[in-house]
Amino acid sequence: MDWTSVIEIAAGAFLGALTGAYFARRGSRELRQEADSLRHLITLILRGLDEAGLVEYKQDERGVPESIHFKRLVSDDVSVSDSVSAKLRREDAPPNRSNPLRPTPMP
Numbered sequence: 001m002d003w004t005s006v007i008e009i010a011a012g013a014f015l016g017a018l019t020g021a022y023f024a025r026r027g028s029r030e031l032r033q034e035a036d037s038l039r040h041l042i043t044l045i046l047r048g049l050d051e052a053g054l055v056e057y058k059q060d061e062r063g064v065p066e067s068i069h070f071k072r073l074v075s076d077d078v079s080v081s082d083s084v085s086a087k088l089r090r091e092d093a094p095p096n097r098s099n100p101l102r103p104t105p106m107p
Contacts, residue, residue: 043063
Protein backbone atom coordinates (compact mmCIF):
# COMPACT_ATOMS: atom_id res chain seq x y z
CA MET A 1 0.00 0.00 0.00
CA ASP A 2 1.52 3.28 -1.03
CA TRP A 3 1.15 6.69 0.60
CA THR A 4 -0.86 8.22 -2.23
CA SER A 5 -3.68 5.74 -1.60
CA VAL A 6 -3.65 6.57 2.12
CA ILE A 7 -3.77 10.31 1.37
CA GLU A 8 -6.62 9.83 -1.13
CA ILE A 9 -8.63 7.79 1.38
CA ALA A 10 -8.03 10.34 4.14
CA ALA A 11 -8.97 13.25 1.85
CA GLY A 12 -12.16 11.41 0.73
CA ALA A 13 -13.13 10.70 4.33
CA PHE A 14 -12.48 14.32 5.33
CA LEU A 15 -14.49 15.73 2.39
CA GLY A 16 -17.29 13.23 3.04
CA ALA A 17 -17.47 14.23 6.70
CA LEU A 18 -17.40 17.91 5.75
CA THR A 19 -20.22 17.47 3.21
CA GLY A 20 -22.28 15.41 5.66
CA ALA A 21 -21.83 18.01 8.40
CA TYR A 22 -22.92 20.80 6.03
CA PHE A 23 -26.13 19.06 4.98
CA ALA A 24 -26.89 17.90 8.52
CA ARG A 25 -26.56 21.47 9.80
CA ARG A 26 -28.71 22.80 6.95
CA GLY A 27 -31.40 20.18 7.56
CA SER A 28 -31.36 20.91 11.28
CA ARG A 29 -31.85 24.62 10.63
CA GLU A 30 -34.79 23.91 8.30
CA LEU A 31 -36.40 21.66 10.91
CA ARG A 32 -36.02 24.34 13.59
CA GLN A 33 -37.66 26.91 11.32
CA GLU A 34 -40.53 24.54 10.57
CA ALA A 35 -40.98 23.76 14.28
CA ASP A 36 -41.07 27.47 15.13
CA SER A 37 -43.68 28.06 12.44
CA LEU A 38 -45.82 25.16 13.68
CA ARG A 39 -45.47 26.33 17.29
CA HIS A 40 -46.74 29.77 16.24
CA LEU A 41 -49.70 28.27 14.35
CA ILE A 42 -50.62 26.04 17.31
CA THR A 43 -50.56 29.08 19.60
CA LEU A 44 -52.87 30.95 17.22
CA ILE A 45 -55.28 28.01 17.06
CA LEU A 46 -55.30 27.66 20.85
CA ARG A 47 -55.95 31.39 21.25
CA GLY A 48 -58.88 31.16 18.84
CA LEU A 49 -60.33 28.13 20.61
CA ASP A 50 -59.87 29.88 23.96
CA GLU A 51 -61.67 32.99 22.75
CA ALA A 52 -64.48 30.80 21.38
CA GLY A 53 -64.84 29.18 24.82
CA LEU A 54 -63.95 25.68 23.65
CA VAL A 55 -60.63 25.28 25.48
CA GLU A 56 -58.77 26.90 28.34
CA TYR A 57 -54.98 26.90 28.24
CA LYS A 58 -52.16 28.31 30.31
CA GLN A 59 -48.79 29.55 29.06
CA ASP A 60 -45.43 29.82 30.76
CA GLU A 61 -43.34 33.00 30.75
CA ARG A 62 -41.98 32.18 27.27
CA GLY A 63 -45.48 31.79 25.80
CA VAL A 64 -45.29 28.02 25.48
CA PRO A 65 -48.59 26.28 26.37
CA GLU A 66 -48.27 24.42 29.68
CA SER A 67 -51.71 22.91 30.00
CA ILE A 68 -54.81 22.63 27.85
CA HIS A 69 -58.26 21.93 29.26
CA PHE A 70 -61.00 21.11 26.80
CA LYS A 71 -64.42 22.32 27.81
CA ARG A 72 -67.25 19.92 27.15
CA LEU A 73 -70.19 21.45 25.36
CA VAL A 74 -73.65 20.43 26.50
CA SER A 75 -76.43 20.51 23.98
CA ASP A 76 -80.00 19.32 23.95
CA ASP A 77 -81.71 17.78 20.99
CA VAL A 78 -84.22 20.27 19.73
CA SER A 79 -86.66 19.51 16.97
CA VAL A 80 -88.31 22.32 15.10
CA SER A 81 -90.77 21.83 12.30
CA ASP A 82 -92.82 24.22 10.28
CA SER A 83 -94.77 24.20 7.07
CA VAL A 84 -95.18 26.92 4.52
CA SER A 85 -97.43 27.09 1.51
CA ALA A 86 -96.99 29.75 -1.09
CA LYS A 87 -98.79 30.74 -4.24
CA LEU A 88 -96.86 32.53 -6.90
CA ARG A 89 -98.55 35.09 -9.13
CA ARG A 90 -97.28 37.49 -11.68
CA GLU A 91 -99.28 40.68 -11.53
CA ASP A 92 -97.87 42.15 -14.74
CA ALA A 93 -98.88 39.24 -17.01
CA PRO A 94 -102.05 39.74 -19.08
CA PRO A 95 -104.90 37.45 -17.94
CA ASN A 96 -105.38 35.74 -21.33
CA ARG A 97 -101.74 34.83 -21.94
CA SER A 98 -100.19 31.60 -20.83
CA ASN A 99 -98.24 32.17 -17.63
CA PRO A 100 -96.34 29.21 -16.15
CA LEU A 101 -96.61 30.71 -12.69
CA ARG A 102 -100.37 31.15 -12.81
CA PRO A 103 -102.58 28.13 -13.39
CA THR A 104 -105.06 28.55 -16.21
CA PRO A 105 -108.69 28.23 -15.11
CA MET A 106 -110.49 25.05 -16.16
CA PRO A 107 -113.72 25.61 -18.21
